[in-house]
Each structure stands twice: as C-alpha cells, then as structure tokens.
Amino acid sequence: MPLLEVKNLTIYFGGLRAVHNYNVTFEPGQVRGLIGPNGAGKTTTFNMITGIHRPTSGEIIFEGQNIVGMMPHDIASMGIARTFQNMRLWRHMTVMEHIKLAMYSKIEYGLIGAFFGTPKRHKQETEFDEKAYHFLKLLNVDRYTNQVVTGLPYGVQRRVEMARALAIVPKILLLDEPTAGMNPEEMLDMVEVIRQIKDELKLTIFLIEHRMRVVMDLCEIIQTLDFGEIIAEGTPDEIRNNERVIEAYLGKEVEV
Amino acid sequence: MKATDNQIKNLERVEKKTTGIRPVRWLREKTRRVPALGWLLGALTATIIESSVGLPLARAFGLWSVPGLFGLRFIFTSPASIPSAVIYVLVVYIIPALIVAVSTAGITNRAAAFMQDKLPVPINVIIHAALLYATLHVWGSITDYRVLLLSFIFISIMLTLSLNLVNGYMGEFSCSHPGFMSIGAYAASIMTVLFFVNDDVFGAHILSPVLGPFIFPIILIVGGFITSIGALAVAIPSFRTRGDYLAIISLAFTFIVKSLLENLEIIGGPRGFMNQPKYASLPVIFVWMVLCIWTIYNFTRSTLGKASCAVRDNETGADAMTINTRRTKMITFLFAAFWAGVAGGLFAHVMGYINPATFGVLKLSEVLAMVYLGGLNSVLGSIAGAIGLQFLLELLRPLAMLKWIVIPVLLIIVMIRRPTGLIAFTEIKVEDILKPRN
Ligand SMILES: Nc1ncnc2c1ncn2[C@@H]1O[C@H](COP(=O)(O)OP(=O)(O)OP(=O)(O)O)[C@@H](O)[C@H]1O
Numbered sequence: 001m002p003l004l005e006v007k008n009l010t011i012y013f014g015g016l017r018a019v020h021n022y023n024v025t026f027e028p029g030q031v032r033g034l035i036g037p038n039g040a041g042k043t044t045t046f047n048m049i050t051g052i053h054r055p056t057s058g059e060i061i062f063e064g065q066n067i068v069g070m071m072p073h074d075i076a077s078m079g080i081a082r083t084f085q086n087m088r089l090w091r092h093m094t095v096m097e098h099i100k101l102a103m104y105s106k107i108e109y110g111l112i113g114a115f116f117g118t119p120k121r122h123k124q125e126t127e128f129d130e131k132a133y134h135f136l137k138l139l140n141v142d143r144y145t146n147q148v149v150t151g152l153p154y155g156v157q158r159r160v161e162m163a164r165a166l167a168i169v170p171k172i173l174l175l176d177e178p179t180a181g182m183n184p185e186e187m188l189d190m191v192e193v194i195r196q197i198k199d200e201l202k203l204t205i206f207l208i209e210h211r212m213r214v215v216m217d218l219c220e221i222i223q224t225l226d227f228g229e230i231i232a233e234g235t236p237d238e239i240r241n242n243e244r245v246i247e248a249y250l251g252k253e254v255e256v
Numbered sequence: 257m258k259a260t261d262n263q264i265k266n267l268e269r270v271e272k273k274t275t276g277i278r279p280v281r282w283l284r285e286k287t288r289r290v291p292a293l294g295w296l297l298g299a300l301t302a303t304i305i306e307s308s309v310g311l312p313l314a315r316a317f318g319l320w321s322v323p324g325l326f327g328l329r330f331i332f333t334s335p336a337s338i339p340s341a342v343i344y345v346l347v348v349y350i351i352p353a354l355i356v357a358v359s360t361a362g363i364t365n366r367a368a369a370f371m372q373d374k375l376p377v378p379i380n381v382i383i384h385a386a387l388l389y390a391t392l393h394v395w396g397s398i399t400d401y402r403v404l405l406l407s408f409i410f411i412s413i414m415l416t417l418s419l420n421l422v423n424g425y426m427g428e429f430s431c432s433h434p435g436f437m438s439i440g441a442y443a444a445s446i447m448t449v450l451f452f453v454n455d456d457v458f459g460a461h462i463l464s465p466v467l468g469p470f471i472f473p474i475i476l477i478v479g480g481f482i483t484s485i486g487a488l489a490v491a492i493p494s495f496r497t498r499g500d501y502l503a504i505i506s507l508a509f510t511f512i513v514k515s516l517l518e519n520l521e522i523i524g525g526p527r528g529f530m531n532q533p534k535y536a537s538l539p540v541i542f543v544w545m546v547l548c549i550w551t552i553y554n555f556t557r558s559t560l561g562k563a564s565c566a567v568r569d570n571e572t573g574a575d576a577m578t579i580n581t582r583r584t585k586m587i588t589f590l591f592a593a594f595w596a597g598v599a600g601g602l603f604a605h606v607m608g609y610i611n612p613a614t615f616g617v618l619k620l621s622e623v624l625a626m627v628y629l630g631g632l633n634s635v636l637g638s639i640a641g642a643i644g645l646q647f648l649l650e651l652l653r654p655l656a657m658l659k660w661i662v663i664p665v666l667l668i669i670v671m672i673r674r675p676t677g678l679i680a681f682t683e684i685k686v687e688d689i690l691k692p693r694n
C-alpha cells in the first residue's frame with residue numbers, strides 16, 4: 001500500500017484555478033521533488049495535503065484513509081509534518097519550546113496536570129525535554145536551546161523549524177523551499193541536513209525547491225508544475241533534459 | 257571558597273576606589289545576600305514594631321495617627337506632613353527591616369537552602385506564603401482601611417492575571433472581564449443569600465448559617481464554573497472563525513450582562529444586591545489569590561498552556577504542529593473566565609453589596625491598565641501591575657474623577673516606551689525567587 005496517494009486534486013480560488021488534476025503516489029522511504037515557476041501552485045498543493053486549504057475536488061489518501069476535510073492538527077498528528085516557505089516560527093518562544101510544542105498531541109497529563117503541576121506532568125515534561133534535546137542535537141542547534149528564536153541567524157531558524165517538524169515524528173515530511181533566502185554556505189548545510197534525515201530516519205520526503213542543484217541532488221523523482229498542472233515527471237536526468245521544463249524555467253536557469 | 261572570597265573582596269576594594277560611595281556599596285552587597293525568607297522576616301518585624309509602638313512614634317514625629325499608606329496620600333492632602341511621614345517610614349519600616357534582613361541572612365540562607373533541598377516546591381511556597389500573609393495581617397490590623405485595600409489588591413491581582421491569560425498569553429483583546437466578574441459575583445451572592453441568610457426576596461435560610469464559611473469555597477467554585485459557561489457566549493462566536501472578533505464581541509458581552517442585571521428586579525435591578533454575608537475575610541481572599549497565582553503560573557509553564565502562545569504567535573504554524581488551536585483558545589479563555597468569576601464572588605463577599613454599575617467600563621479600564629502597565633505575558637508583571645495601579649488609585653483618590661485623566665496619560669507614556677508593559681515576557685521560576693542567596 002502506498003503511504004500517500006493524491007488523486008485528481010483541483011482547487012479554485014474564486015475564478016483562479018491554482019492546481020488542476022494533480023496526482024502523486026508516495027511509497028514509504030521515497031524522496032520526491034516538486035518544482036515549478038513562481039505561482040505554479042506548489043505551496044497550494046502542500047496546503048491541501050496538510051489540510052490548510054480544502055481542495056475543490058480530488059482525494060488525498062494517507063495510509064488508506066481519505067484525509068480531505070480533516071483539521072490540519074489532526075492531519076499532522078497522523079504523521080504528516082511540514083515546514084513553511086516563510087517558516088512560521090513563534091517569535092516569543094525559545095528553541096526548546098518550539099520542539100516541545102510539536103509534541104502537543106502526545107500530552108497525557110491533561111488539564112489537572114497543567115493547573116496543579118502533578119508528578120505525572122513533571123515526568124512527561126521531562127521526557128519531552130529529553131526527546132526535544134535529541135532533535136536539537138540531530139540538527140545541530142542544541143547550543144541555542146534556551147534562546148528565543150527571533151534574532152537567531154536565518155540558517156539556524158530554518159533548522160529549528162525542521163527540528164520542530166521532526167518532533168511530530170512524522171511518516172512523511174513536506175519541505176517548502178527549505179533553502180529559500182540562504183547563502184551558499186547555509187544552503188550546503190541544509191542539503192546535508194536533509195540527506196542526513198533521509199538516511200538516518202528513513203523518512204519519506206516531499207521537497208519543493210527552486211534551486212535545481214538541491215532537488216537534483218536529493219530527489220529520486222521530480223514533478224514539474226506550471227499553472228497548476230503537471231507538465232513533466234521523471235528522474236532528475238529526465239527532468240533536466242525535458243523541453244517543457246526548460247521552457248517553463250527559462251531565465252530561472254541562471255540561478256542554478 | 258577562600259580564594260573566591262578574597263577575589264570578591266579585592267573586587268570590592270577596586271570598585272570602592274572608583275565609586276567612592278562606600279556605605280551604599282556595602283549595603284548593596286549585604287542586601288544582595290538576603291533570601292526571600294530574610295526579607296519576609298524583616299518585613300514581619302517592621303509590621304510588628306508598627307503594631308506595638310507605631311502610634312506613639314507617629315505622634316512623636318508630629319503626625320496625628322499612623323500613616324495608613326506610608327504617607328503616600330499626604331502628597332495631595334497635606335504635603336506639610338510628608339517629612340514626618342518619611343521619617344516614620346524610615347524608622348518604623350525600612351531601618352528595622354534592613355537590620356533584621358541583613359543580620360539574619362546567615363540563618364535565613366541556611367533555612368532557605370534546607371527548604372529548597374528537603375521540601376517539595378509547593379510546601380516551600382506555602383511556608384513563604386504563610387509568612388507573607390502573617391506580615392500583611394499584622395500590617396492590616398492597624399486600620400480597617402488597610403484590610404480593605406489589601407482585599408482589593410488581592411482581588412485585582414486575580415483579575416489582572418486572568419485577563420493577562422487572554423490579552424497576553426492568547427494575544428487576543430478581551431473586554432469581557434467586568435462581565436465575567438459580575439456573573440461570578442451575582443452567582444455566588446445568590447447562592448450564599450439563598451442558603452445562609454434570611455432575606456426578603458429569597459426567604460429564610462435553607463442551610464444553617466454556621467455552615468456558610470465552609471460551603472463558601474464550593475460556592476465560589478460553582479460561581480467560577482457558571483462564569484466559564486457564560487464565557488462560551490463570547491468564545492463560541494469569536495473562535496469559530498479566524499479574525500479579531502473577540503474585542504468587539506466581548507465588549508458587547510460586558511454591556512449585555514450589565515443591562516441584564518439592571519433589568520432583573522429579583523436581584524435588585526439597578527439598585528443592586530445586598531445582604532451577602534462577609535465571608536471573604538482577608539485570609540480567605542489571600543488563599544484564593546495564592547491558588548489563582550499558582551494554577552496560572554503552572555498552566556503558563558506547561559506545554560499544554562504554552563500552546564496558546566504558539567497560537568498567538570502563528571496560528572497556522574501551531575495548527576500544522578498538531579496543536580488543536582480552537583481547543584487551546586477555549587481552554588485558556590474559559591480558565592481565565594473561571595478566575596474572573598471567583599474574583600467577582602470574593603468581591604461581593606468583601607463588600608456585602610454589589611450593583612451592576614460597578615461592573616462597567618471603569619472597571620474594564622482599571623483591569624486593562626493593570627495588565628498593560630504590569631506587562632503582557634508575565635505572571636510577575638500582572639502582580640506588579642495590580643499592586644502598582646491599586647496604590648496609584650489610592651494615591652490619586654483626592655483628585656476624584658481627575659485621576660482618570662492622570663492614569664491614561666501615564667499608561668500612554670508606558671505604552672510608548674514599552675509597548676508590551678513594564679515586566680512583559682519575563683518568566684521567573686518560583687524556585688529562583690525562594691532560593692538561598694549566599
Ligand atoms: N489563499 C489564497 N487565495 C487566493 N489565491 C491564492 C491563495 N494561495 C495561493 N493563491 C494563488 O494560487 C497560485 C499558486 O500559488 P502558490 O503559493 O501555490 O505558488 P508557488 O508555486 O508556491 O509559488 P512560489 O514559488 O512563489 O512559492 C498563485 O497565483 C497565488 O496567487
């Protein structure tokens with residue numbers, strides 16, 4: 001059984017058809033890429049899979065269950081984690097708090113524990129602390145543990161966001177332009193981090209990326225979206241030499 | 257140990273040379289080593305001195321009686337008495353408190369260390385709270401005015417903390433607290449009068465009045481829950497959709513509750529509701545305040561509670577990270593309403609009389625000012641804000657309604673300089689407050 005199966009996904013924003021008849025199937029452990037020019041509908045596709053936008057039509061089957069119409073937090077609890085193009089960190093919270101908050105759905109101490117600080121709560125919070133620290137170490141941001149995220153270097157913030165998504169212990173990780181706005185050095189770091197996650201955690205990964213080198217490096221199969229439709233799908237080599245992709249990306253090539 | 261001591265001494269010597277104000281330095285060094293326990297001991301001594309020889313001392317310094325509030329109120333009423341009041345405060349409070357605090361630092365540090373190591377945190381907190389209460393009790397025993405002032409301060413602290421949950425931790429702007437307070441106040445009043453008082457409207461008491469003070473906590477809790485249920489009227493429409501509806505809906509709520517109470521003749525209508533037994537004595541309010549601070553402190557430090565800060569900072573981000581945003585908002589809002597209701601219930605049983613006019617826009621501005629003065633997202637800030645503004649209100653009382661010009665101006669200045677309040681976004685662990693300082 002495929003892990004995630006998206007069938008004929010279509011969404012309209014008013015009169016604008018942002019995504020049309022989008023299909024994808026994920027086998028466990030697969031790493032796929034999604035590329036396309038600005039406004040092609042990549043982020044919108046992520047938003048539909050994670051429940052932020054409800055598709056106008058189509059199905060999203062995760063582990064055999066149709067998740068269309070479910071709340072984002074329920075979808076996330078099932079094991080679909082994501083990062084955002086613009087990060088969406090919580091500006092007053094520390095790095096540690098970010099990671100622990102992603103474990104929200106696993107809280108067992110309830111309101112009584114929250115109000116009265118029961119031993120059960122202390123036990124679970126300590127457990128969370130340890131698990132969170134593990135993720136901070138994994139992404140090499142443990143020395144920022146108790147700092148508020150605002151003001152941390154950009155690359156660090158990106159990695160904190162990644163650690164936060166991993167703390168959900170997802171089955172599939174959706175990464176929306178994880179290297180956006182990074183300098184070359186930070187970018188190489190990030191590629192290494194993603195590779196590490198892929199190898200060590202054997203995670204299924206869905207990657208949106210503008211930088212060709214990053215997608216080509218990491219992904220087994222790449223889809224290209226243009227005006228909400230898939231115009232090409234294949235291995236990095238096939239995509240690199242695809243006429244329509246080159247056409248859609250004309251001028252973008254400079255960035256590579 | 258020796259080496260560090262010497263180093264410190266050397267450091268002191270160097271600094272003394274440069275600054276030259278030796279007594280001040282010396283005192284600062286000494287006071288820095290006094291734990292919370294020591295300060296409480298000092299304060300208790302000062303209040304005991306005042307309660308035994310305060311009056312003769314005040315007379316000796318040329319005052320007519322013991323200054324009720326450290327002479328603060330002389331600023332507008334009789335400026336000529338200010339020097340005497342300053343001397344009084346120095347001789348009665350500051351000097352004895354300092355002497356005791358500094359001279360017992362060795363013992364109190366050891367005691368604090370023992371309590372920190374051997375006792376669970378709640379017990380340690382209770383011991384400190386008991387000592388604090390003893391101090392305030394002795395201080396209040398001088399005049400009824402002080403007891404009333406302390407009662408209002410305690411209740412204000414509860415209200416301010418509760419509103420901070422919504423306006424600070426949740427980042428919404430709520431105007432519903434006077435409404436919540438009045439629901440709690442009326443609900444508790446109806447119950448106590450019905451059960452324990454012979455009343456013209458509600459008839460003879462149902463239960464023996466002897467039971468009253470013992471049932472009173474249950475009544476307050478029930479009143480708090482009723483307030484939470486009332487709060488659903490604000491929460492359900494506001495949190496259904498994303499957006500800034502809460503401010504306007506909650507303001508409407510406060511007005512609707514007020515006019516509802518004004519039109520219910522059975523509970524006195526605009527004339528108000530009276531005959532409540534005065535169950536809310538100073539120790540009773542103090543215990544409820546400590547409970548309120550403790551639960552809110554715990555809540556805001558738990559991951560479950562912090563979820564509302566995540567929703568505030570980025571709702572979409574929170575949702576994508578498994579946080580049930582609607583549930584989180586509901587929990588925080590209803591929890592806040594609960595404590596506002598309990599505070600209202602206490603308020604009614606301090607006064608023995610309430611009327612709808614009390615719970616209007618003026619009350620709202622008061623609580624909002626306390627929250628924003630003290631600082632958003634900070635338990636300590638709310639406590640400081642409530643005490644500070646309550647003192648300010650007392651100080652400005654001679655100005656009558658003019659104080660509602662002074663306070664907003666002050667608030668504007670604070671908001672310009674520190675938009676989130678004086679002690680905003682600061683979390684202090686109780687363990688750090690109570691720890692030994694040597
Ligand atoms: N919430 C929304 N309401 C209306 N239109 C939207 C909304 N979200 C996206 N769109 C539109 O849908 C189209 C696809 O946007 P999307 O953000 O998915 O593009 P993208 O491929 O992620 O582009 P980029 O590379 O710039 O991130 C755009 O035309 C955008 O303006």
Ligand SMILES: [Mg+2]
Pocket residue numbers: 042043044085
């Ligand atoms: Mg995008």
